Amino acid sequence: MRALAAAAIGLAAALAIVLTMTAIGAPSGETSPKPLLTTVPKHP
Amino acid sequence: MRRRASLVLLAFAVFFAALAPLLRWYAYPRLAKIPPSEYQTAVLEAGPATLLDYGTMRPRKVSKVTIVQTLRGNVPAAEKAGKATGRDVVVWDALSYMAGPDGKMVSKIPERYVFDAHSQDPVHAGGEHVDGDAVRRDGIEFKWPFLTEKRDYRYFDAQTRTSAPIHYKGTQTFRGLKVYYFEQTIPWTKVPLPKTMPVKGVTPETVRKAGTSRWYSTKRMFWVEPTTGAPVNGQEIHREELRGGTLLGDRDRVTVFSGHVKMREDFIRHTVDMVKSQRQLVLLLTAYLPWGFLILGMALLALALLLEARGRAARPPSAPAEPTPLSVAGRSV
Numbered sequence: 373m374r375a376l377a378a379a380a381i382g383l384a385a386a387l388a389i390v391l392t393m394t395a396i397g398a399p400s401g402e403t404s405p406k407p408l409l410t411t412v413p414k415h416p
Numbered sequence: 417m418r419r420r421a422s423l424v425l426l427a428f429a430v431f432f433a434a435l436a437p438l439l440r441w442y443a444y445p446r447l448a449k450i451p452p453s454e455y456q457t458a459v460l461e462a463g464p465a466t467l468l469d470y471g472t473m474r475p476r477k478v479s480k481v482t483i484v485q486t487l488r489g490n491v492p493a494a495e496k497a498g499k500a501t502g503r504d505v506v507v508w509d510a511l512s513y514m515a516g517p518d519g520k521m522v523s524k525i526p527e528r529y530v531f532d533a534h535s536q537d538p539v540h541a542g543g544e545h546v547d548g549d550a551v552r553r554d555g556i557e558f559k560w561p562f563l564t565e566k567r568d569y570r571y572f573d574a575q576t577r578t579s580a581p582i583h584y585k586g587t588q589t590f591r592g593l594k595v596y597y598f599e600q601t602i603p604w605t606k607v608p609l610p611k612t613m614p615v616k617g618v619t620p621e622t623v624r625k626a627g628t629s630r631w632y633s634t635k636r637m638f639w640v641e642p643t644t645g646a647p648v649n650g651q652e653i654h655r656e657e658l659r660g661g662t663l664l665g666d667r668d669r670v671t672v673f674s675g676h677v678k679m680r681e682d683f684i685r686h687t688v689d690m691v692k693s694q695r696q697l698v699l700l701l702t703a704y705l706p707w708g709f710l711i712l713g714m715a716l717l718a719l720a721l722l723l724e725a726r727g728r729a730a731r732p733p734s735a736p737a738e739p740t741p742l743s744v745a746g747r748s749v
Contacts, residue, residue, distance in 0.1 A: 374423055375423065375426060378423040378424070378426045378427040378430070379426060379427065379430045381427045381430075382426070382427040382428060382429065382430030382431035382432075382434065383430050383431070383434050385427075385431050386430070386431045386432075386434035386435040386438055387434070387438070389435070390435065390438040390439065390442055390443050393443055393447070394442065394443050394446040394447060397446070397447070398447070398449070398451065400451070400452050400453060400491055400494070400495065401451055401452065401453030401489075401491060402453055402491055403453060403488065403489065403490055403491045403492065404453060404455035404488055404489070406455055406488070407486075408486040408488060408509065408510070408511035408513075408526070409457055409484045409486045409511070409513060410484070410511075410513050410521070410524070411484070411515075411519070412459060412482050412484055412515060412519070413457060413459060413484065415682055416457065416682055416683050416685075416686035416687075
């Protein structure tokens with residue numbers, strides 16, 4: 373019984389971490405203020 | 417004590433063993449995506465090339481033609497399209513700017529590409545265009561999906577405004593990276609004239625009225641790093657002609673542009689370096705962490721079972737229970 377409880381705790385923790393990670397996701401950021409270029413850049 | 421330790425180890429074993437598939441098949445498809453605020457430039461050159469001199473309407477050889485391609489993620493437009501479609505959407509506003517050897521504009525084609533941030537499939541949420549003409553893509557453009565497969569894809573051609581197969585032609589090594597080589601050939605096709613012409617006074621309307629049309633053909637080559645789906649090199653053997661009408665005098669066609677367009681060396685180096693680092697992030701979620709966690713989980717499970725077995729072996733066999741004297745009201749009977 374205690375072994376089952378330990379396994380359940382491990383599984384729940386893994387699910388919690390993955391669900392939190394995916395729910396937070398990555399920030400969108402903002403549109404770059406840099407222009408669409410009409411001159412040839414010297415370097416990348 | 418051993419029993420408690422084996423239970424803790426078991427909990428960690430299940431934690432890591434469960435994390436492995438969850439990361440690979442649940443987290444990875446949701447976390448691996450193109451950020452909506454991406455900004456990228458690429459410079460391509462064709463040298464020597466043939467370019468039409470609009471003054472004399474005769475093609476001439478030039479030392480170099482440069483194409484500057486800029487991609488800029490439009491975050492507000494992506495959020496709007498995301499809300500409308502319920503998907504994670506990226507909107508790229510792009511400009512392909514071609515300059516002659518004197519730096520003057522040869523052509524300028526803006527476009528908007530709306531696509532799914534995870535799969536790179538086109539999303540039709542309105543606003544897609546090439547040079548102001550509304551388009552409906554059914555193929556990828558600029559980038560392949562993460563974990564690119566060894567198969568043909570449909571690739572959007574901005575000049576013809578249509579999608580056509582781009583063929584997987586084999587695996588190669590490019591600057592130390594394993595890449596998939598793709599090739600697409602667009603046969604001679606009548607295409608729209610650019611809205612912005614390189615000479616003042618000449619508009620698409622005046623060219624059309626003269627009965628002249630623009631034709632184009634290209635062989636497009638991409639070397640794609642398959643983990644990220646990012647092209648690390650691109651080339652085009654590009655040809656454009658004006659055909660028919662009174663503008664060309666007694667000729668039935670003139671070359672507008674002809675050249676072998678290649679990515680500039682410093683941009684290739686920059687792209688390869690960037691892709692090499694991005695590749696590690698994708699591999700972390702698809703291979704390194706899932707396999708590492710699975711192996712760790714199995715090792716911890718083995719350790720937990722070993723501890724439990726030793727704990728049981730060390731425990732003294734339980735003695736037969738002695739008859740307990742009955743006690744009635746605190747007195748032994």
